Amino acid sequence: MAAPTKGPRLGGGPAHERLMLANLAAALFTHKSIKTTETKAKRLRPVAERLITFAKRGDLHARRRVLAVIGDKAVVHELFTEIAPLVELREGGYTRITKLGFRKGDNASMVQIELVLEPVNPKPKSAKKTAAAAAASTPVAAAASDEAVDAPVEDDIVAESETPAVDETATEVAADEVAAEDAAEADVADAADAEAVVADDAPAEDAAK
Secondary structure (H helix, E strand, O other): OOOOOOOOOOOOOHHHHHHHHHHHHHHHHHHOEEEEEHHHHHHHHHHHHHHHHHHHHOOHHHHHHHHHHOOOHHHHHHHHHHHHHHOOOOOOOOEEEEEEEEOOOOOOEEEEEEEOOOOOOOOOOOHHHHHHHHHHHHHHHHHHHHHHHHHHHHHHHHHHHHOOOOOHHHHHHHHHHHHHHHHHHHHHHHHHHHHHHHHHHHHHHHHHO
8 A cells, every 4th residue: 555645644543544444446447437536536536546567467366455445355356357458558646636616515626537448549759760760770771681692692703713713724735735646647547548558559660560
């Protein structure tokens, strides 16, 4: 329970005050809106919001903590199953206090305290923040596009570097060796033809003698 403020407590003592605030919280969770004095509403607000924070956790320990304050299991079940999902995205400020005027008889200030269950709307971003975010995202996108363009060029360079280079000098030497072998074979063939011609002429000369 929240620390008490300065001044007299509500009710006749501390235990009476705890029971009074617990009953007010149970009525608030059941009816979603109640009318009470301004003093009680201001003391009820931190207690009710703390119980709602426990309900947003949703675990067994949080449920037992709430049951220690509010003994009604039906109210606790409604708090955890119906109210907590509605304020899941809201960060604090679960209650709203509206002044209603003064009560007849003792002239006490009366207020209406209610749960704020409206859906949370995201705050619109200012034009300066939007422009700054766009300017920050533009260089990143440009860098990504440049990397995408440069990537194929690098791949082509790597592919060309991996292709084995042709040794032109070795090719020319091999061609010269083949030509030399062909010339040698041609000389051998000419020599063989000349010997054959000489052999054919020798018997003819012998016959003439």
